[in-house]
Amino acid sequence: MAADTSSKEKRGVLFDVDGTLIDSSYFHALAWWQAFRREGLDIEMSAIHRLVGMGGDRLIQTLVPDCSEDMQEELKSAHGAVFSTFWPTLRPFGSVRELLAGCSSAGLAVGLASSAQERDLEVSRRILDAASSIDAWTSSNDAKESKPAPDILVACLEKLGVSPENAVFVGDAVWDVKAGAAIGIPVIALTCGGISEAELREAGAAEVYDNPRHLLEHLETSLIGKLAAGR
Template sequence: MDRAAVFDVDGTLVDTNHLHVTTWWEAFRQAGHRVPMHAIHRAVGLGSTDLVAHLLGEDRDKDQDDSLSAAHTTLYAQYFDRLPALDDAGRLLRRLHEDGWRVVLATSASGAELGALRRAIDADEAIDATASADDVEEGKPAPEPVEHALELAGVPAGRAVFVGDTVWDMRAGSRAGVRCVGVLCGGIPRADLEGAGAQAVYADPADLLASLRESPLA
């Protein structure tokens, strides 16, 4: 039977979490909101609307949601031509592909942003499918992004592993019934990832690649 290796992208394969923190902070500032950077960092990984709701609360002016998201997108887009892949991210995907895994990306990014992330990873030949924000109604921590990735791979949850860097990733994967692997390169502590469902935690893609034979992706 086929196996699926499902990957989050931001903070997992590409070193973008702190770029998101800075650009969301500026988008909030421009709209008159003072939101601490540490709070934004903990919210990275949520879809735009969920991130705004998480940080500003349900009693916010929801008419601002679209303009906040658009401002973040515009600010973040200035980095599209130089997004840095994490060490060995592309090599990890190519190795798994060579080992017979169906590699699927599950990300809240879409459109030009997703294209920029894929260019940074530079491993399109190893990626079988992508489940983007455009494909689902609910983002992480809902299981739908991971479930959709499994549908694209044609693989049941018991034959899949999900790799991510946030508690939202771990919760989404756990709710979808897949084994979850955490990476620390997004800046979230090991204990938080394990508490949210990570069965194993590695420093980054290079560490996971070096430890592949002993990992859930063996």
């Protein structure tokens, strides 16, 4: 798959990280569950999982509407502490490195549009081990508002020097799809984060694949392939 060099407009593909490139969604759900339990809050794991992909502040506000600011900070701190114990267990999904390399070799700028904490993102980048294929990345420090607000996508696009009309976003959560729609970026959704194809399509996903390997198998005919070819 070769890029069309007839246009000088830079094109790019953004990737969410947790649940999209790294198999971590359920670990985040478990970390939040334990954080809530530490504060005496008995919240079902399934309810938490459906909100993973939102920013932590929005997740807490949705599940505990009357949560005080002090408790919110305690919950976020506890989540971070518990999640860090899972770092040695985290693994990338199959064919992730090949997918990132394929996008890069097609002439697309590749960005990690992550809203993770900086220390978690550094761990994720080491796990991905694909630095030569990644041109820019973001963390929670780069966004004022978390997903489904599009701030993190805007920040990543700015770092890449790519306009929304020349980009595609790959994510795994309804909140990724909504964030992309907010600035007119088509979203390719993956179900490996645990959200069904029906829900992702209902939210507005343009394409849905099982996981990074499935997307790689269809890369040339996907929105990514069409973007690289200038179609």
